[in-house]
Amino acid sequence: MGTRLKQGDVVLFQGDSITDAGRNREVGSDLGRGYAYLTAALFGAKYPEKQVQFLNRGISGNRVINLQERWQADCLDLKPTWVSIYIGINDTWRRYDRQDETSAEKFESGYRDILNRTKESLDAKLVLIEPFVVPHPEDRKTWREDLDPKIQVVRELAREYGALLVPLDGLFAAASMRAEPKYWAPDGVHPSPAGHALIAEAWLKAVEAEGC
Template identity: 35%
Template sequence: MKIIFFGDSITKAGTLNKGYIDLLQNKINKGGNAVELIGAGINGNKVYDLYLRLEADVIDFNPDIVVIYVGINDVWHKMAGVGTEIEKFEEFYRAIIKKLQSKNIRVVLCTTSVIGEKPKKNTQDADLDAYSAVVTNLAKQLKCPLVDLRSAFKNYERSYNSKNKTAGILTTDGVHLNDKGNQLVAEEMFKILMPVGLG
């Protein structure tokens, strides 16, 4: 069994010690499952970057499952005028899924997490909710399991961020995961991956 995690800097960091991919690999190894986890994350990537490197970085490795975790930069970079409009986001995302499915590769989708950790009103919350809704709808339409990180992060922040901090609860800087953030992502992904292919 081979699983590729396809994404941006959050996924790249996930392969490091205590990153979410590292935590998943350790958990799977303890369970006695023969599963290889591969991180295919590149800093700054948006959905169209994933589309452009889909063959070389994913399909050529013949994975059984691909976990797509992208969207933060598509939203975040809109503040600098170089994000991805939501229609294009959906178009490229759908194309990635359909290409993988055409190769009989199972696809797991993840909603976006956070850009700022305040439980009450971060600048780009509305966009994150909208882009996460696109991912959720694609999961339903194309019959892909969904890891709803957006909801998991929001619920955690409501419970543990009573001081309304911008960062430091699940992230180091409002975006990139700290140890607790990596643990949460690993737990949420494991719950979905178990029935998909690890059970």
């Protein structure tokens, strides 16, 4: 088992606070303290000869519309060869804390826009990470009504655009059978260190290649 990533590839992680993970935005090479950092660390240790560069441009609080607004500067201008997108939970969360709803249709339209712009401007491979929520605190259970259609959008777009998919919602649901949900995400959304490791492992599995 090898990897689809090739010598000298540039991987861009894009998304919200889960990707941001406290990175220093004044330092372009800073990867934060979450799954982006863990993914780069694990990959670099396993494949040092490939000299793959990892970048993180996640910004806390972002929704799809925010990615649209900054896609040129924070994606296309960086000319990555791999674009990993992890967005969607804030498109759901803002409905419940600010009554600022993003419909599944608007979510899909915005997501499709950044995918189209990426395809038009870059010869980059895509990795789509689906958003997740675990049932802790209790009110997170009501979010499923809003989040589930958005998860389906990500899955359908991955299929349509030939992207690799990191199926986090199912993975976190399964992990929550091994330890209580708050072990993986204390507020139901933001991963614990173990949760970030779960994402990193899933990302690396997604880019594995047979027979390499």
